[in-house]
Amino acid sequence: xxxxxxxxxxxxxxxxxxxxxxxxxxxxxxxxxxxxxxxxxxxxxxxxxxxxxxxxxxxxxxxxxxxxxxxxxxxxxxxxxxxxxxxxxxxxxxxxxxxxxxxxxxxxxxxx
Amino acid sequence: xxxxxxxxxxxxxxxxxxxxxxxxxxxxxxxxxxxxxxxxxxxxxxxxxxxxxxxxxxxxxxxxxxxxxxxxxxxxxxxxxxxxxxxxxxxxxxxxxxxxxxxxxxxxx
Numbered sequence: 161x162x163x164x165x166x167x168x169x170x171x172x173x174x175x176x177x178x179x180x181x182x183x184x185x186x187x188x189x190x191x192x193x194x195x196x197x198x199x200x201x202x203x204x205x206x207x208x209x210x211x212x213x214x215x216x217x218x219x220x221x222x223x224x225x226x227x228x229x230x231x232x233x234x235x236x237x238x239x240x241x242x243x244x245x246x247x248x249x250x251x252x253x254x255x256x257x258x259x260x261x262x263x264x265x266x267x268x269x270x271x272x
Numbered sequence: 273x274x275x276x277x278x279x280x281x282x283x284x285x286x287x288x289x290x291x292x293x294x295x296x297x298x299x300x301x302x303x304x305x306x307x308x309x310x311x312x313x314x315x316x317x318x319x320x321x322x323x324x325x326x327x328x329x330x331x332x333x334x335x336x337x338x339x340x341x342x343x344x345x346x347x348x349x350x351x352x353x354x355x356x357x358x359x360x361x362x363x364x365x366x367x368x369x370x371x372x373x374x375x376x377x378x379x380x381x
Contacts, residue, residue: 200280202371203316203360205369250316258304263316263317
């Protein structure tokens with residue numbers, strides 16, 4: 161089945177630690193995205209990538225980093241500079257940036 | 273003022289009711305309009321996608337867009353307990369997608 165796989169489902173971070181969230185898609189989509197979802201708020205864009213080896217900052221990129229070395233993969237690193245990382249993180253992809261986005265089932269990150 | 277406003281609910285209805293979910297927006301540049309359904313601890317699932325004013329129907333779901341009023345709606349007919357979820361509206365212009373905060377819907381059997 162084609163889709164977007166996010167792992168792990170749950171992740172715990174210690175103070176001062178960097179953690180990496182995985183996102184893999186087998187939909188052959190060019191564009192991929194990372195969002196953060198907090199209770200009572202809409203999804204907020206962290207980073208997006210329109211093509212391999214290229215990515216752009218979204219509205220809340222501070223404290224996060226990404227890479228796009230392969231078309232299928234778009235990992236997100238939450239660095240120690242992100243002071244409020246507890247949230248539900250969603251990865252999405254679309255054939256192009258002007259097409260509807262399809263989402264994975266998210267990773268819930270919490271602080272120990 | 274947020275670009276997209278959506279009542280968070282919760283909206284509680286009996287099984288079989290017609291549900292109306294709504295969003296308003298302030299930016300007239302929005303061209304594409306979407307509705308997503310999100311179950312607890314899952315990612316959003318695309319329900320409806322439209323780019324023009326008027327109605328679009330898919331099974332029990334009807335999406336309505338009124339660009340002159342900057343208002344979109346999602347109607348669910350014959351609502352079922354399995355429709356209980358959070359419904360997110362989303363709007364796009366210039367490769368930018370803006371989401372509403374979501375409305376929690378509870379359908380009671």
